[in-house]
Amino acid sequence: xLTEQVKTAIxxxxxxxxADGGDIELVSASDDGIVTVRLTGACxxxxxxxxxxxxxxxxxxxxxxxxxxxxxxA
Numbered sequence: 001x002l003t004e005q006v007k008t009a010i011x012x013x014x015x016x017x018x019a020d021g022g023d024i025e026l027v028s029a030s031d032d033g034i035v036t037v038r039l040t041g042a043c044x045x046x047x048x049x050x051x052x053x054x055x056x057x058x059x060x061x062x063x064x065x066x067x068x069x070x071x072x073x074a
Contacts, residue, residue: 002067003029009064010037013057017043024057033069035061049073 006029017024022043027036037057039049046052050073058071 002031002033002065005065006035006061006068009061010057012064013060016056017041017052022046027074029068033067035068035071036074037071038074 003026007026010024010026014024017039018041020042022039022041024043025038025040027038029035037053038044039046039053043049043052053071053073058068061068061071
């Protein structure tokens with residue numbers, strides 16, 4: 001199931017975000033490959049959060065879970 005695969009992949013990247021004072025929450029993962037997450041803590045207010053989301057989170061999720069097409073921020 002896509003949601004479970006995404007949850008597992010998010011657990012892999014969570015320590016990197018937490019090291020910078022932030023965190024990530026899975027909001028939803030749809031059958032069409034759209035994943036919505038919420039960046040919290042320092043990541044929620046960081047001016048680089050979009051870059052973190054696209055170049056970090058989305059890149060990793062797409063590589064790890066091929067069904068993921070896009071990651072969006074809630």
